Amino acid sequence: xxxEIKEKTVLVAMSxxxxxxxxAAVLLEQGYRVFGVTMLLWPExxxxxxxxxxxxxxxxxxxxxxxxxxxxxxxxxLQEEFLTDVVRPFxxxxxxxxxxxxxxxCNEHLKFRHLMHKAAGIGADLMATGHYARIxxxxxxxxxxxxxxxxxxxDQSYFLFTLDQGEMSRLLFPLGGMTKDQVRSKxxxxxxxxxxxxxxxxxxxxxxxxxxGFIRExxxxxxxxxxxxxxxxxxIGRHEGACFYTVGQRKGLGIASDEPLxxxxxxxxxxxxxxxxxxxxxxxxxxxxGVSWVSGQAPASVFxxxxxxxxxxxxxxxxxxxxxxxxxxxxxDKPQYGVAPGxxxxxxxxDTVLGGGWIAEGTET
Numbered sequence: 001x002x003x004e005i006k007e008k009t010v011l012v013a014m015s016x017x018x019x020x021x022x023x024a025a026v027l028l029e030q031g032y033r034v035f036g037v038t039m040l041l042w043p044e045x046x047x048x049x050x051x052x053x054x055x056x057x058x059x060x061x062x063x064x065x066x067x068x069x070x071x072x073x074x075x076x077x078l079q080e081e082f083l084t085d086v087v088r089p090f091x092x093x094x095x096x097x098x099x100x101x102x103x104x105x106c107n108e109h110l111k112f113r114h115l116m117h118k119a120a121g122i123g124a125d126l127m128a129t130g131h132y133a134r135i136x137x138x139x140x141x142x143x144x145x146x147x148x149x150x151x152x153x154x155d156q157s158y159f160l161f162t163l164d165q166g167e168m169s170r171l172l173f174p175l176g177g178m179t180k181d182q183v184r185s186k187x188x189x190x191x192x193x194x195x196x197x198x199x200x201x202x203x204x205x206x207x208x209x210x211x212x213g214f215i216r217e218x219x220x221x222x223x224x225x226x227x228x229x230x231x232x233x234x235x236i237g238r239h240e241g242a243c244f245y246t247v248g249q250r251k252g253l254g255i256a257s258d259e260p261l262x263x264x265x266x267x268x269x270x271x272x273x274x275x276x277x278x279x280x281x282x283x284x285x286x287x288x289x290g291v292s293w294v295s296g297q298a299p300a301s302v303f304x305x306x307x308x309x310x311x312x313x314x315x316x317x318x319x320x321x322x323x324x325x326x327x328x329x330x331x332x333d334k335p336q337y338g339v340a341p342g343x344x345x346x347x348x349x350x351d352t353v354l355g356g357g358w359i360a361e362g363t364e365t
Contacts, residue, residue, distance in 0.1 A: 009033040010172060011124040013111055014065065014073070016058030018194045019130030019175060021065040022183045025190055026174040027128060028069060035072040037118070038062040039110060041082040041205070064193050076118060078110055085109035087205070091218045097268030098342025099246040101159075102203060108162040116167065126170050133157040134176035135168050143295040144168040146353040151179040158311045161346045161356030162292050212244050219243075226271035228255060231264070231280060242271045247362070248281050248338025262338075282335040283362030285318070288345050289327045291357035298322045299354060306348045307332075309339055309359065315348055328357055 012024040014036040027034050038059045059075060066073035086105045093100035111129060119127045132149030133156050144165055149155040163171070175183060187195035206214045216222055228237040237255045239245065245253070249263040255275060262281035265274040286309070293299075301322050306315035307330055317333045330345060339362030346356035 008125045009035070009123060010126045010128050011115070011119040011122070012036050013115055013127065013129045014038050014062040015130070016061035016065075016194065016197075017130065017199070018184060018187050018192070018197050019132075021062070021130075021192050021194050022178075022186050022190075023128055023130040023174040024065070024071065025069055025186065025192070027172065028071070030174075032126075034069075035074065035124075036062060036066045037074045037076050037115065039076050039078045039082075039115065041078055041110075061194050061197070068190070068192060076115065078114055081110060081114050082106075087218060091215055093342045094215055094243045095219055095223075095268065096342075097242055097266035099340040100342050101344050102205070103159045104162065104344055107159055112163065112167050112171070116170065119170075126172055128172035128174055130175055131156045131160065131173050132175055132178075132180075133160055133173050135171060135173055146294050147176075148348075148351040148353075149173075149175070150177045154180050157353050158308055158344070158346045161294070161344065161353055163294060164292070165294075165296055168294075212240075215243060223268075223271045226273070228253060228273045228275055231274065231276045236275065239273050242266050242268050242273055245273055247340040266341075278337060279335075282337045283332075283339045284335050284365045285329060285331040285363045286339050286345060287327060287329050287360045287363055288357035289360055291322075291326055291328050291355060293355035294353055295355075299349075305354060306350075308346045308348070309336060309343060320347060327360075329363070 010027050010032045012020060012027065012034055014020045014024060016038065024034055024036055040059060063073045086102050086109065089105060090100045090102045116127050132151055132154040134147040134149060136145040136147055138144055146157060146160060146163060146168065148157045184195055203211070223241045223243060225238050225240055226242055227235045228239050230236050236257075237253065239253060245263055245266060247263050247266060250260060253263075253273070253275070255261055259277060261275040262278055263273055264276040264280045267274070303320055305318060305320050307318050307320070308315055316336050319331045321329045321331075323329070339359060341359050341361050343359050344356050345359050347354040
């Protein structure tokens, strides 16, 4: 808990959902001065934009919640930044044969860079979001720590590994110690109009079932059909474009086989997909770049930890090696399925996030 609460003003990033709405209400109860800001990310002439991520429907919901809470609400136009920092990298990553994670980019660039910069410029001391995670204040001259949310079924710390010490010193996660049921119950008690609102899908700006159409809309050039090959290079089928698939994928390729086949590797330059057994789609380790450490530095050059290679991945015990160029290699205690280049690997020590990076490739011993 930050000191001198009554003298602190907090900008709450409000998406129009129940989580950010209750976050604002909790901060009000704690005595902070609060106002809400909603990021406008899509122009209204984009199909589906009204109901999409931070579209006008959600903006109106956020505005109504602020009215119920008696706080001011503002809209911040970040359409250009969203296109540059999230949408284009998302599409380009697929085109390169890798699997993106746009939620992390949205947090890093829009919420914790653009929005936090805006908060400081308009006189807010702190910023808050509705994430299910916890920030622990420094003890004995140490660093801020990022921990999992108390509700492990909703924990979102995986998406926050890029946070640094400066950002955490100005950031609040009011829902970190709450469960989703408690959040919805509080929203109902406060008669907030979003108390029963459904949660957004994981890629909240892509229409349901519309990933391929979305990529076609925003890509300068789409690869055509190509070969699907087995582990020895024998052609066993055709695909619709390598950018539409991901490592570990089983369904959607229409390949007949006596045993289940999975995407083992994607060669985007050759527009070829390699398929094999689940064992071949599992890896002993991985290499990763773009690494950041929550404390500002790695805990050691070699250390034991647990990692997640996807949001819902069960943490895997491993050994992490930090290299002089800032990259890392991870060696799992047991092979892990579906190590997808482009996804994030997030490093934990028990429930504390140490850092993370972007997977370059799965590796074998």
